[in-house]
Amino acid sequence: MKNQRMAAVSGLALIGTLALAGCGAQKQDGGNGGTGAESTASSSQAGGDCPQGASLSAQGSSAQKNAIEEAISSYQEKCQDAKIDYNPTGSGAGIKALIAGQADWAGSDSALKTEEKEGKIEAEEAKKACGSDAWNIPMVTGPIAIAYNLEGVDKLVLTPKVVSDIFTGKITTWNDPAIAAVNSGVTLPDTAIKPFFRSDESGTTENFTKYLKAASDGAWTAEPAKQWTGKGEGKTKSDGVAQAVKGTPGGITYVEWSYAKDNELGMAQMDNGAGPVELTGESVGKAVEAAEQDGEGNDLRLKLDYATKEAGAYPILLVTYEVVCSKNKDAAKGAQIKSFLEHFASTETQQSLQEVGYAPLPESVRSKVDTAIDALQ
Structure with a gap:
């Protein structure tokens, strides 16, 4: 049905x-x-x-x-x-x-x-x-997935600092020591990393950069915004970045879970400091439940804790209002x-x-x- x-x-x-x-x-x-x-x-x-x-x-x-x-x-x-x-x-x-x-x-x-x-x-x-x-x-x-296209790598763990360094151009190959350090036992190829970002004004971009700013221990220095300020190649809307990664070996992007699933992309587990967390409905729910109301009365603006170290909470997400x-x-x-x-x-x-x-x-x-x-x- x-x-x-x-x-x-x-x-x-x-x-x-x-x-x-x-x-x-x-x-x-x-x-x-x-x-x-x-x-x-x-x-x-x-x-x-x-x-x-x-x-x-x-x-x-x-x-x-x-x-x-x-x-x-x-x-x-x-x-x-x-x-x-x-x-x-x-x-x-x-x-x-x-x-x-x-x-x-x-x-x-x-x-x-x-x-x-x-x-x-x-x-x-x-x-x-x-x-x-x-x-x-x-x-x-x-949920915002860190979606990637890397043949032979079915499980990938990333940290907010590593993700920041990828999207600012400091890490440029998949076998970089910083990625290898959090992926013990995984054979990482020397494939070039090709980041894609939203070229249009995007709430996804704003929430993703809020996460990087809050959780990366200073690796991401730009202020969170709807307009992208990092490195990479721009594509319009969620469909655009997801399809770009699907067609690009070594590609990586930030995109909503549904688009990553639809395009059958790999999705990284995120480690905010309490161990790797897979993106699931349950793990995202833990993060949303911890949010504080930032508005008054029936204005239900939420303040998300992107730097959470709660075990089992997936930290990169957005709420659409x-x-x-x-x-x-x-x-x-x-x-x-x-x-x-x-x-x-x-x-x-x-x-x-x-x-x-x-x-x-x-x-x-x-x-x-x-x-x-x-x-x-």
Whole structure:
């Protein structure tokens, strides 16, 4: 069933308007819909009602592309008379589109900035565009794989310092002593290392560089940013870097787990100081559960601990936020967004995301997401 659903939306949900099938009762209250307890119970199981009459257009994070396709597909099984168009233009472009009034919500791998940049504060600009506070609601847990193409090497361990030295051009061959030192017993070839990076503004880049800055003991000196500042060859979006590594012996990149899996790339185990950790849903969940809320109220911006040395926690990850207006100017759109997000956040949908390379939100986080979505208007 999953494969049929994915086939139905692949290439359609992202280039045009996707009509969804099967709708229930229409909300008459602009999307507030019942008590918090009723809404939370609903979203924890299947998620939300099916408002009618709204057509939605959203854009942003390409990291959540496969996840949101899965969510739209399963939503399609229960709702019709709604249209959702999600375009994976990248996190930076998505935020800009929301602020410009060109998107009903944005997907972003980093929360709205609260500090001034180029004379503007993202969070304040979004608030002006919404006419209400804009909330960062974490929805997709996207592990970032260090994906590689190295024939004969099925298991590879890396440290944050080694990764930093690779992506700053200090380590240039796979049999470098620094790599060999953490891969005892592994025969490493003298193949040249060919790093690939995201050439577009990317929340994945920002989260990856946050990790390197926090965990590499000073090996990564540049400030974290959506725009890449290291070495290598640039490719556009997650598909671009994953396919580049697949076609390049000796290639390496940072990319979401789902893209590494889809392209059958090797994935390094990361050692932050407590031993090598394989990328799994469970190991990523340990890292997310340790995150602190950095926003107020229903603004669920998270502060991740990239330098964690907790045993069994995979440290390189991003959380994709659905950046939404807390009170939508268009009541019909507000109700439709709320309905879809209830479904997206449901336990059932979150568990299904593991099949396409994502980790489900830990229940401690998901319950807060339910509360925030219930408060949307």
